[in-house]
Amino acid sequence: MSKDRVRVVVTGLGATTPLGGDVASSWSALLEGRSGIRALTEDWVDTVPVKFAGVVAVDPAEVLPRPEARRLDRSEQFALIAARQAWQDAGAPEVPAERLGVCVSSGIGGIGTTLSAYDTFKEKGWQRLSPFTVPMLMPNGPAAWVGLELGAMAGVHATVSACASGAEAIGYAMEMIRSGRADVVVAGGTEAAIHPLNMAAFAAARAMSTRNDEPERASRPWDRDRDGFVLGEGAGIVVLESYEHAVARGARIYAEAAGLGMSADSHHITQPEPEGRGVMMAMTQALTDAGLTGRDVVHVNAHATSTPAGDVIEAQAIQKSIGSHPLVTSTKSMTGHLLGGAGGIESVFTIKALAERVVPPTINVDDLDDGVEVDIVRAKPRELPQGQIAAVNNSFGFGGHNVAVAFTTV
Amino acid sequence: MALTEQEILAGLGKIINEITGISADEVTPEKSFVDDLDIDSLSMVEIAVAAQDEFGVEIPDDQLKNLKTVKDVVDFIQA
Numbered sequence: 001m002s003k004d005r006v007r008v009v010v011t012g013l014g015a016t017t018p019l020g021g022d023v024a025s026s027w028s029a030l031l032e033g034r035s036g037i038r039a040l041t042e043d044w045v046d047t048v049p050v051k052f053a054g055v056v057a058v059d060p061a062e063v064l065p066r067p068e069a070r071r072l073d074r075s076e077q078f079a080l081i082a083a084r085q086a087w088q089d090a091g092a093p094e095v096p097a098e099r100l101g102v103c104v105s106s107g108i109g110g111i112g113t114t115l116s117a118y119d120t121f122k123e124k125g126w127q128r129l130s131p132f133t134v135p136m137l138m139p140n141g142p143a144a145w146v147g148l149e150l151g152a153m154a155g156v157h158a159t160v161s162a163c164a165s166g167a168e169a170i171g172y173a174m175e176m177i178r179s180g181r182a183d184v185v186v187a188g189g190t191e192a193a194i195h196p197l198n199m200a201a202f203a204a205a206r207a208m209s210t211r212n213d214e215p216e217r218a219s220r221p222w223d224r225d226r227d228g229f230v231l232g233e234g235a236g237i238v239v240l241e242s243y244e245h246a247v248a249r250g251a252r253i254y255a256e257a258a259g260l261g262m263s264a265d266s267h268h269i270t271q272p273e274p275e276g277r278g279v280m281m282a283m284t285q286a287l288t289d290a291g292l293t294g295r296d297v298v299h300v301n302a303h304a305t306s307t308p309a310g311d312v313i314e315a316q317a318i319q320k321s322i323g324s325h326p327l328v329t330s331t332k333s334m335t336g337h338l339l340g341g342a343g344g345i346e347s348v349f350t351i352k353a354l355a356e357r358v359v360p361p362t363i364n365v366d367d368l369d370d371g372v373e374v375d376i377v378r379a380k381p382r383e384l385p386q387g388q389i390a391a392v393n394n395s396f397g398f399g400g401h402n403v404a405v406a407f408t409t410v
Numbered sequence: 411m412a413l414t415e416q417e418i419l420a421g422l423g424k425i426i427n428e429i430t431g432i433s434a435d436e437v438t439p440e441k442s443f444v445d446d447l448d449i450d451s452l453s454m455v456e457i458a459v460a461a462q463d464e465f466g467v468e469i470p471d472d473q474l475k476n477l478k479t480v481k482d483v484v485d486f487i488q489a
Contacts, residue, residue, distance in 0.1 A: 067431035127459060131452040 007258075008177045009410060011251045012090025012239030013348050014082035014188075018232050018335050021058030022085055026335075026345070027352050030360035031381050035216035035334050037230050044196040050208045052215035053194045054232030054336030071132040072145065073110035074192035078235035078341070079142035080149065083186055087150065090239035091251060093184055101154035101182035102147040103173040104237065105165035106190050107340030107397065108198070109139030115197055142190045142235075154182035160340075162397030163303075165189050166236065167343025171260045171403055173240050183245040189344030190235035199231065205270060207307060219337075220364035221304035221330035222311050222372050229305040232336025236344030238351065243410075255351045255407045258390070259290025265400030272310045272396070276317030279394070282402040283321040286392060290406040294322040297406070298384050299359050299391035300374075301350040304330035305337045314394065315372045322392065327384065329377045333363045343395035347405060350393040354409055357384040413465065415439075418484045425460045429453055439481035461487065 015022060018036030019029035029036065036054045045051040060077035061069060069077060083104070087093075113136040120128050135141050140158035147156035155176060159168040166189015173187035202208045209228040211218035219230040246253055261282035267273035287294065300318055304311045311330075318328060331349050338345055353359050358381050365378045390408040413421075423434030432447055443449040449457070458469040467487045469477070477483050 065431055067429060070429070131455040 006178045006180065007243035007256060008174045008240050009243050009246050009256050010238050010254045010351050010407070011093070011241045011246050012086040013254065013351060014085030014089060015234065015236040015345050015348050016056055016058060016078050016081050017234040017236070017345055018054030019057055021063070023348060023352070025057070027349070030331055030334055030349065031358065033334070033361050033363045033379070035363060036232065037215045037219060037336050039215050048196050048199045049203045049210050050199050051212045052218065052230065054230060055194060056234050071130070071136070073113045073136040073141060075106050075110055075190045076136065076142045076145050078192060078233070079104050079190035079237065080145055082188065082190070082235040082237040083146040083149070086186060086237040086239050093241065093249060093251065095184045095245070097151045097153040099154055099183040100150060100152040101156065101173065101176050101185040102143050102150065102152045103157040103159065103169040103176065103185060103187040104143040104146050104190060105158045105160060105169040105340050106139055106142055107160065107162045107165045108191065108193050110137035110141055111198065112192055112195055113137045115195060146186055150186060152186070161401035162399055163337065163339050163342055164395040164397035164401040164403045165340035165343065167347065167393060167395030167403035167405055168262070168401065170238060170240070170257065170343065170347050170405055171262060174257050174260050177240060177242050184239065184241045186237060186239055188235060188237035188347070189338070189341045191339040191341035192233050193339055194231055194233050202231065209306060217364050219306045219333045221302070221306045221333055221362055222315065222369050222376055223365045224367040224369045226306045226308060226311065229307055229332070230336040232338045233341065234338055234345060235341050236346070236348040238347055253410050254355045256410050257405060258408045259286040259288070259292060259406035261285030261289060261404040263402045265402065267400055270398050272313050273400070274313060276313045278400060278402045279314060279317040279396065280321040282404040283317065283392060283394065286404040286406040287322070290390065290408065292390050292406060292408070296390045297322050297326050297392055298389045299350070299353055300326045300328045301346045301353070301391065301393045302328050302330045303394040303396045305332055310396070312369055312371045315374050319374050324374050326375065327359045327377050327382055328374045329359050330362045331360060343393070343403065346395065347393050350391050351407055353384065354389060354391050354407055357386070358382070359384060412488060415484055415488070418465065418487050419480070421464045422461065422480065422483060425457055425464060429456050429460065437480055439479065439484060441480045442478055444478070
């Protein structure tokens with residue numbers, strides 16, 4: 001692991017999720033195996049075939065002052081809330097603006113704003129649009145607001161790769177630090193896509209669970225009766241820092257962001273490649289990049305979204321590229337799928353698992369599907385061994401984007 | 411019946427508080443939007459549109475940029 005290059009470590013965590021308004025509450029809910037999925041009560045549910053989702057546990061209106069909230073898209077609100085937590089958690093590092101970067105992504109951007117602004121435009125005319133409509137709908141908006149707040153000048157970026165976006169942002173941030181562009185980068189993913197159009201569009205793609213009579217049981221990765229993903233919302237943000245910078249300021253280090261693997265399936269716009277070649281390539285690259293072998297990896301936070309096609313392919317890819325020994329979980333069974341936010345919160349959860357040496361369960365796996373021969377953590381959390389250990393977070397996206405990030409204890 | 415200065419000030423205070431979070435008490439005639447209240451040009455557009463609803467007086471963009479203080483807006487609405 002001691003390659004001749006800048007080491008990147010994680011010094012701060014922040015999140016707002018369907019399970020809690022911060023990392024601590026989300027994490028304890030995961031360990032309890034609690035579902036954050038619930039029936040929706042909005043009027044529009046009658047118009048869509050999916051009537052449940054993972055709504056954030058703490059509404060941003062409870063956290064942000066109204067004048068601030070009204071000029072932010074919901075995805076930007078989540079990102080700012082999680083970024084503030086992460087920054088405080090990191091001890092609000094003193095870093096020159098020129099050495100501070102941001103990379104915060106979303107899969108869809110400010111789609112809630114886009115759609116409601118179009119309604120306003122049609123019904124009331126252009127004069128009634130908020131002058132903040134453009135910064136609210138632009139997909140780089142969350143990154144830009146976080147960058148403004150922290151005064152980051154080393155570069156503010158928003159990588160977009162559908163449901164891999166949040167993980168890709170963390171990967172890009174690692175490279176910003178490795179290449180010497182920045183000492184500290186605030187990175188992660190956010191999404192606020194619970195809107196009838198998105199629900200209808202994903203349902204039209206036959207990607208979503210329609211288990212309307214049992215919302216809490218709907219997200220069931222690797223279970224034989226899984227019937228699609230469950231939409232969630234929220235954000236997960238980490239503070240990444242060069243090891244040297246973190247040590248110099250005496251920062252608490254959660255983990256090392258040690259290896260990055262990225263690939264593309266180049267197979268189909270939405271369907272996973274059946275052999276999992278791209279997925280394996282990403283995981284293998286992450287290990288190689290970190291100087292790890294499969295034996296070193298004790299835990300994988302899988303992408304596993306509860307769709308019929310993807311879950312088993314990923315499990316088999318983990319088995320082939322890492323082995324059948326790691327404790328594998330899908331926290332999406334409890335949070336739902338946060339799309340571009342997934343890589344953010346799941347990186348946070350992977351890092352927490354390493355730091356606390358415990359893996360949260362995958363709930364709702366009543367009948368494990370055929371072909372899943374990795375060690376899925378079911379029903380109860382399981383402990384990780386002492387000593388130097390590694391874990392991998394996987395995130396994949398429509399378009400065939402694959403990102404795997406290897407984290408290690410320090 | 412024309413609104414009094416006090417009525418307009420109260421209405422403006424409410425609008426500015428809603429949009430910027432600045433206390434309505436601080437919205438006094440001599441205050442400059444930019445220098446004293448730290449209100450940016452995009453927020454001024456929001457305030458102008460809200461004022462149009464509240465007072466029924468349209469503030470065209472080319473006039474808005476000349477309205478530097480709270481009193482300027484009060485006078486514009488009264489005129």
